[in-house]
Amino acid sequence: MSLLRRNAAALAAEIMATSPITVLSGARQVGKSTLMQQLASNRDARIVSLDSAVDRAAAERDPDGFAQQHPSGTLAIDEIQRVPKLLIAVKHATDLNRTPGRFILTGSADLLTIRGGQESLAGRAQTVALDGLSRGEIEGTTEDFAHYAWNLPNGAVLRDVPDISRRDYLELSSRSTFPEIRDLTSRQQVRWLNNYSERVLSKDAAEVSGIQHPDRLRPLLQLIAAENATEFVAAHVARQLDIPPRSVPAYLRALRDVFLVRELPAWGANISRRVISKPKVSIADPGLAAALSGADIDGLERDIAGALTGGLVEGFVTSEIAKQRTWSAIDTRLHHFRDSGGREVDLVLENPRREVVGVEVKATSSITARHFRGLEFLRDSLGAAFVAGVVLYTGHRSLRFGDRLWALPIGSLWRATV
Incomplete structure (x- = not known):
């Protein structure tokens, strides 16, 4: 290899x-x-x-x-x-x-x-x-989606991605990015990932954090995988795992400190008094998320609108954008947005000038105007500070959808160039 x-x-x-x-x-x-x-x-x-x-x-x-x-x-x-x-x-x-x-x-x-x-x-x-391999690294490019998104209003070229199907995206969203196993079959990857997570949890996480009950880490990791890329509510987790709510933050921190999970803080910028402040949490490696949740490609495709499918695809997109931050020409912080009125945006990229690009992630291969409601709220609330709103989806076409709004294939994350 x-x-x-x-x-x-x-x-x-x-x-x-x-x-x-x-x-x-x-x-x-x-x-x-x-x-x-x-x-x-x-x-x-x-x-x-x-x-x-x-x-x-x-x-x-x-x-x-x-x-x-x-x-x-x-x-x-x-x-x-x-x-x-x-x-x-x-x-x-x-x-x-x-x-x-x-x-x-x-x-x-x-x-x-x-x-x-x-x-x-x-x-x-x-x-x-350093994370697992990005799609650009696998394809031999230095991808930079943030740079591309910031240039969308300036005429960045829209390119379709016709060679990646919805099923391909589902496979990418459930395939590991660890370099050592990139050429293994899906079954071999699952076996490797289960052994990997067991060793990291029982040795590294317990050793680094010093928590008293390391046996609780695996059930928590499995729960996060099953509810991938959703808001982390300590009281809910405590009920599900039958542990004291006050203990939950320490267990989450133990998983985060050995880079098994990625935490996405909430973003508000004072645009709404009803902003939900809970972070989103996802498994850092998409293959590990799929292995822990028992995801099957055929099942994901049958339930394309289901929470597990959506969570895995959103987790994959979050992972790719997070990796690119290391070499991107645009210095960004990653957040998510939701308020109590139900308005939400999966990813909010903010640069040091407090300019914002919003990203929605959809596992579907078709897009309608309703998919832009959260992005429209950010645009109308932020005015000139809102640079672009993008819906990333599993279709092929790159299309403009109104003032500073675009629908792009998920493959734009590593195929689009300024």
């Missing part, structure tokens, strides 16, 4: 040229170690992995000495969350030698929240978020 070019590689190399510490952060098996090796290949570098019992024991016994090895070049430390106190030693070593490219760290847990991690490396480190 050939290595694919990662679109985050250019950013990582740029950071290494200016920052003493480059952090590659993401779930296990998304390719952090491979990218680290590529970044270190043309340097005087030493690579160590804290998954190795010997290296981990040395780091725990003498963290300062461990961090200060190989001072003349780059020290690459894989899976640094395994020894949280090593972060303080890396900070100290960096203060002694702030040469750009001094350290490359990979972490399969959020280094800002891990138990025992008392050092943020603020002012010394920059982080590159």
Whole structure:
């Protein structure tokens, strides 16, 4: 299996040229170690992995000495969350030698929240978020949907996507993006994903979070998969799993900190006093969401308007847009919008100037005016700050649907160019 070019590689190399510490952060098996090796290949570098019992024991016994090895070049430390106190030693070593490219760290847990991690490396480190393969990476392009969407009002070319069917989109929405298993059959992927999630939950999530009942993590993950890309209501989860409501946020945080789930905060910008403030939560990898929920392609297609189908497709779109944020020319934050009047928009992309692109996701292959109601509300409420509203759907045609409104095939996420 050939290595694919990662679109985050250019950013990582740029950071290494200016920052003493480059952090590659993401779930296990998304390719952090491979990218680290590529970044270190043309340097005087030493690579160590804290998954190795010997290296981990040395780091725990003498963290300062461990961090200060190989001072003349780059020290690459894989899976640094395994020894949280090593972060303080890396900070100290960096203060002694702030040469750009001094350290490359990979972490399969959020280094800002891990138990025992008392050092943020603020002012010394920059982080590159690495996810599973994006569709552009698989097709050999550096896709940038946000850049395209921001240019829609300026005449960005509308292109149909005739070669991807609705069934193709359903398959993409239930297929894993972990590099190691991209060539496996669906059945082989499901088996791998079940083993993967079991190990991450029982080892990494429990170790990083220190929660008292790690056995509750898998039922929670399965519940999130079954209700993928929906608002997370702690009281509802507590009733479903028969656990105390006050415990739910800690369990969700444990899943988020090992990158198994993605949390999408609510957005309001004071346009409505009735904004719902609950976040949306989805499984980060679409194949894992499908495996945990027991999704079947034929069943998804039969129930195209069902909640499971819609949740998997929306989760896939959210995942693709979130991945692109790492290399996009447009700096955006991702949110969702809903108010108590029932007006909602699946994704709200906001740039630093507080300009907004709204995105609705539909699993259907046809679009009508009613699919734009939430986007029309945002447009009419925000005025000039509303750049564009897009309904992404499983059809082929790219069409304008009124003032700053467009219907685009989901494939535009990786096929559209400015």
